[in-house]
Structures are given as C-alpha cells and as structure tokens.
Amino acid sequence: MSPHAPDAQRLFIGGAWVEPDGGHYEVTDPATEETVGRAPEASRDQVRAACAAAREAFGPWSRTAPEERAAVLGRAADIIRGHLEPYAALARAETGATTATARAMQVGVGAARFRRYARVEPTEWAIPPQINEAGPMGKAGVMGALAVRQPVGVVTCVTSYNNPWANPAGKIAPALAMGNTVVVKPAPQDPLSVYRMAEALEAAGVPRGVVNVVSGRSVEVGEAAVDSPDVDMVSFTGSTAVGQRIAEVCGRGMKRQLMELGGKGAAVVLDDADLASAVAGIGTTFSFYSGQICTAPTRVLAQRRVYERLVDHLAAYARRLKVGDPREPDTVVGPLISAAHRDRVESYVELGRKEGAVVVTGGERPPLERGFYTSPALLADCTNDMRVAREEIFGPVVVVIPFDEEDEGVALANDSDYGLIDYVWSGDVARAFRVARRLRAGGVGVNTVGRNMEAPFGGFRRSGVGRDVGSYALHAYSEVQAIVWPG
Numbered sequence: 001m002s003p004h005a006p007d008a009q010r011l012f013i014g015g016a017w018v019e020p021d022g023g024h025y026e027v028t029d030p031a032t033e034e035t036v037g038r039a040p041e042a043s044r045d046q047v048r049a050a051c052a053a054a055r056e057a058f059g060p061w062s063r064t065a066p067e068e069r070a071a072v073l074g075r076a077a078d079i080i081r082g083h084l085e086p087y088a089a090l091a092r093a094e095t096g097a098t099t100a101t102a103r104a105m106q107v108g109v110g111a112a113r114f115r116r117y118a119r120v121e122p123t124e125w126a127i128p129p130q131i132n133e134a135g136p137m138g139k140a141g142v143m144g145a146l147a148v149r150q151p152v153g154v155v156t157c158v159t160s161y162n163n164p165w166a167n168p169a170g171k172i173a174p175a176l177a178m179g180n181t182v183v184v185k186p187a188p189q190d191p192l193s194v195y196r197m198a199e200a201l202e203a204a205g206v207p208r209g210v211v212n213v214v215s216g217r218s219v220e221v222g223e224a225a226v227d228s229p230d231v232d233m234v235s236f237t238g239s240t241a242v243g244q245r246i247a248e249v250c251g252r253g254m255k256r257q258l259m260e261l262g263g264k265g266a267a268v269v270l271d272d273a274d275l276a277s278a279v280a281g282i283g284t285t286f287s288f289y290s291g292q293i294c295t296a297p298t299r300v301l302a303q304r305r306v307y308e309r310l311v312d313h314l315a316a317y318a319r320r321l322k323v324g325d326p327r328e329p330d331t332v333v334g335p336l337i338s339a340a341h342r343d344r345v346e347s348y349v350e351l352g353r354k355e356g357a358v359v360v361t362g363g364e365r366p367p368l369e370r371g372f373y374t375s376p377a378l379l380a381d382c383t384n385d386m387r388v389a390r391e392e393i394f395g396p397v398v399v400v401i402p403f404d405e406e407d408e409g410v411a412l413a414n415d416s417d418y419g420l421i422d423y424v425w426s427g428d429v430a431r432a433f434r435v436a437r438r439l440r441a442g443g444v445g446v447n448t449v450g451r452n453m454e455a456p457f458g459g460f461r462r463s464g465v466g467r468d469v470g471s472y473a474l475h476a477y478s479e480v481q482a483i484v485w486p487g
Contacts (some may be wrong), residue, residue: 009040009191011215012198014053015208021046025217027192030096030335030372031326039191042214047183047224050212054154054181055230057209062151062179066120073173074118075204080111080165080197087196091165094190096335096372097289098326105288110165110197116453117173121474123149129487142487149478151179152256153232156225158246159194160237161187161337162292168194171235172201172211174473180233184213185225187238189337191215223249232256233477239392240418240462247465258466258476260294260458262392263420266413267297268435270406271305273425274447279313281423281449282398286318286376287332291345291396294463295421297449299389300400301409307402311380314398315360318376323366335372336395342372345395352379352388357399384412392418406435414440419460423449442467 009024010017022041029036042050061069080087084107092102127145157171168184175182186194191213198213214221226234226249233256236246240262250257269278285296302310326334336342342365349363362377376396382389389399403409413422422441426432429446436444442459451457454470468476 009038009195011040011042011046011050012195012202012211012213013046013050014056014212015202018046020216022216022218025188027094027190028338029093030337031093031370033370033372036090036093037192039188039215041216041218042221044220044224047185047214047221048228048230050183050214051154051156051225051228051230053209054183054212057207058151058153058181061176061181061207061210064179066123066177066179069177069179070118070120072201072204072206073114073177076201076206077111077114077118079200079203080107080114083196083200084108084111087165087193090196091190091193092326094164094192095162095289096326096337098331098334099329101289102326106163106165106193109163110169112453113166113169114173116470117177117473121471123178123478127482144485144487146483148481148483149178149474150481152477152479153180154230155180155182155233155235155477156228156231157182157184158222158225158234158236158238159184159186161189162289164190164193165197167237168197170468170473171237172197174468175235175477176206176210178474178477180477181210182212183225183231184211185222186213186215188215188217226250227253229253233258235477236260243464256479258468259464260468261420261462261464262418263294263296263459263463264299264390264392264416264418265295265297265421265423266416266439266441267300267423267425268409268413268439269300269302269306269310270409270424270426270428270431270435271303272427272431273306274427275306275310275313277447278310278425279317281425281445282314283317283321284449285398286321286396290334290336291376292337292341292394294392294394295449297423298393298398299416300398301403301412302400303406303409304402304404307400311360311378311400314400315378318361318378318398321376323373323375324368325371333373333376333396336374337372339372341395342374345374345393345397348388348391348393348395349377349379349397352382352386352399355382355386355388357382357386357388362396384415390417410435410438414438417461418463420463421445421459
C-alpha cells in the first residue's frame with residue numbers, strides 16, 4: 001500500500017502520486033469540527049493530464065481479457081475488506097456517519113461492489129438469422145448478426161459526499177469490468193477515502209493510467225474533468241442543478257451520461273398499512289446518513305383514516321433517536337456534512353412553518369458543544385404545493401400530507417419534479433403492487449425501504465438519466481455494436 005498519510009495527500013495521475021499545483025485544503029470532521037487531514041487541490045492542467053493518461057491506458061486495458069480485469073477487481077475487494085476498520089474510521093471522520101454505517105454501508109458495500117464486478121458476464125449475444133428478400137446489392141439471402149457490448153472509453157466519475165466508498169465503487173468497478181478507464185473527481189467534502197480506494201486498486205495491480213483521482217474545491221476541477229476532449233462519458237451523482245449543467249456540456253460533446261440526481265421520495269401509506277412497519281421505514285430518513293440520501297422517503301402521503309396515528313407514531317419515533325457523536329455505539333443520528341448545509345436544512349424547517357406546516361417535533365440544534373447537528377424534524381399538515389414538499393432538503397426532515405382516496409394519493413405522489421424511489425405501505429400486497437405500478441418513479445419499495453442490489457437503479461424526470469447496479473451497470477458503461485454477415 002502507498003504510505004501517504006491523510007495529511008500529505010497527492011493526486012493519482014497516470015499511476016503516479018503527484019504533488020498538486022494548487023496546494024492543499026483542510027477536510028473537516030462534521031462531528032467535531034476538527035481537521036481530519038489535507039486534500040490536494042488539482043489544477044486544470046493536472047485534470048487534463050489525468051484524462052490524457054486515461055485515454056492512453058484505454059486501448060491496452062480494453063483489450064485485456066475480462067478474466068484479468070475481474071482478478072484485479074477481486075484483489076481490490078480483498079484489500080478493502082482487509083482494511084475495514086481504518087477505512088471505516090476515516091469515512092466516519094470525513095462524513096460524520098455512525099461507526100456501524102461507515103463499516104457496513106460505506107466500506108462494506110464498497111468492497112462488495114468490487115467483488116460483484118469481479119464476476120465475468122457475457123458481452124456477446126447471437127441474434128436470430130434474418131432472411132432478406134432483397135438486400136442493398138439486390139440479392140436475397142440469410143443474414144447472421146451478433147450484438148457485442150464494447151467499452152465506452154474514458155469515463156469521468158463525479159461522486160457524492162454522502163458515501164465516499166459505495167458511490168465511487170459503484171461507478172469504478174463496473175466501468176473497469178467493461179474495459180473502460182476512469183478519472184474520478186470525488187466530492188470536495190470527503191475525498192480522502194477515495195484516495196485510499198485508489199491505493200487499494202494500485203496494490204491490486206491496476207495498470208498505470210487506468211484509474212486516476214483528482215480532487216479540489218474549485219469549480220474548474222470538475223469542469224475540466226467533464227469537458228476534456230479525452231472523456232467519452234460522465235457518470236455523476238449529486239444535485240439536479242449540477243447534473244443539468246454537466247448534461248449541457250455533455251450534449252455539446254455528444255458524451256454519454258449516467259446521472260443519479262435528486263429525490264423527493266413519496267411514501268404512500270394506505271389505510272390498511274402496518275403502521276409499525278411504515279414508521280420504521282420512513283424513520284430511516286431521520287437516521288440513515290442523517291437524511292442526506294436521495295432515496296429517503298421524505299414526503300409521506302398518508303390516507304386520512306391513519307393520518308393522525310401515523311403522525312403521532314413518527315413523532316414518537318423521532319424523539320427516541322439519539323443525536324450525537326457518531327463514534328458512540330448508541331448514536332443513531334450523526335451530524336450533517338457542514339455548517340452551511342445544517343443552516344440550509346434548518347432554513348427549510350422554518351420555511352415549512354411559514355408556509356403553514358405544523359412542526360410537530362425537531363428542527364432545533366441539540367445541546368452539543370461542537371458539530372453540525374440538527375434534531376430530526378417532522379412537519380405535519382403539509383400540502384403538496386409547499387416548497388418543503390417539492391424541494392429536496394437532504395436532511396433529517398419528513399413532511400406529511402393527508403389524502404382521502406387511493407387515486408388522490410397516486411396523483412399527489414406523481415405530482416413532483418423528481419421520480420427516483422417511491423414507497424407504498426399496505427396490508428394488501430395486491431393493492432400495494434397496483435399502486436406501485438402507477439407511480440412514476442425509477443424504483444418502488446413495497447412495504448420496505450430495502451434494496452435488491454441486482455435491480456436497476458435510476459430515476460424518472462429530474463431524478464436522473466440511465467440505470468445502473470448489477471448487470472445494468474455493465475450496460476450503462478458500454479456501447480452496443482452490431483456485427484452482421486451473410487449466412
């Protein structure tokens with residue numbers, strides 16, 4: 001493993017650890033407000049050099065046998081798993097995630113994703129022969145065909161701050177498995193974990209230039225990683241606003257895109273639902289990454305007959321959750337990523353109050369000396385036209401909206417700019433599936449917030465473009481080529 005400490009980071013370009021032109025900036029622990037380490041600030045020229053290195057490495061890597069690429073990914077998975085504790089400690093310090101979350105959902109899932117794409121899958125499919133009555137040369141005949149998945153080329157991966165292990169791994173691993181090379185631009189808030197991932201890949205034997213990591217707080221770092229002529233595809237996870245700007249650049253260059261953007265997940269709770277199950281699922285908005293997750297069920301639509309009971313149960317649930325130091329084993333809700341983001345979340349709670357919502361509980365700062373904490377907030381008596389019901393807050397805030405008939409609940413759920421993951425709770429599974437099929441979202445959880453990690457993931461409308469996860473990620477990072485011949 002490379003010996004670089006978190007406070008002496010270098011960029012990873014073309015297989016070399018390079019001193020950054022822009023110096024370093026401090027990475028802050030959101031739980032303590034202390035410095036975790038220093039991250040490198042790349043220049044535009046260094047980002048372009050990383051893209052050029054990936055372009056040079058693409059040809060040899062794309063011609064490497066899939067089994068060899070899979071072996072590299074498998075070794076990387078083993079290395080990451082073998083360093084679980086120190087990697088999790090760093091992830092916790094960078095993000096404020098609880099210890100359990102950092103171990104299982106960040107580093108653990110990151111390792112699992114490298115392991116998943118160490119599995120070799122078919123990339124060619126025979127197409128049934130077709131009899132042409134008269135082809136372009138005027139002769140009838142049988143034509144055979146083969147569909148082949150080819151790598152896209154150089155992929156820029158722009159990753160989110162809420163999970164610096166699982167999110168980058170979910171981009172890097174399938175991209176490499178398909179024979180692409182990558183330039184990774186991690187979120188500026190927590191890039192140190194991504195450099196540990198690069199070290200693991202280096203130790204696993206990834207060839208020079210196949211993986212490159214460039215970080216920085218300046219906008220030009222991200223722009224250079226997107227608009228480089230050496231880049232063929234951009235895979236982005238983040239806000240819809242930033243995704244739209246990236247899509248404009250990609251459009252000018254006809255670059256492929258995979259966009260996983262914002263969410264405002266509707267949780268439709270029908271009048272025959274198991275309320276305990278619904279509360280436990282919706283309550284993950286308060287606890288999981290402190291609500292900093294695009295898939296959270298943040299917009300609850302409750303049928304009138306169970307509305308008041310659901311609000312009461314959610315309020316009681318939120319009040320029971322311990323907010324505090326993520327290193328403490330009984331902590332459930334850690335800090336938000338920064339002081340600025342905490343201020344933004346708190347401003348939404350106040351906005352909801354001004355819009356006429358009832359703040360049933362939460363929204364205030366707990367009595368902690370340091371850290372960017374806010375208590376889980378529940379806003380009731382909301383309407384679907386309120387900003388708190390329409391805009392992504394990205395924090396531990398749940399809004400509850402009553403409805404009467406099933407059709408009304410479906411209409412409210414679909415009346416959104418977003419469509420990533422919605423949820424339905426009902427004691428009648430057939431009814432739940434009927435409602436689920438009417439929801440305009442990329443995914444729907446029926447009586448669960450759990451995920452099947454082979455199911456396609458992505459959103460409708462402003463929640464994104466494309467699908468990944470499982471075999472769908474291999475499709476996302478490839479182009480389909482047809483080879484045709486006379487039979």
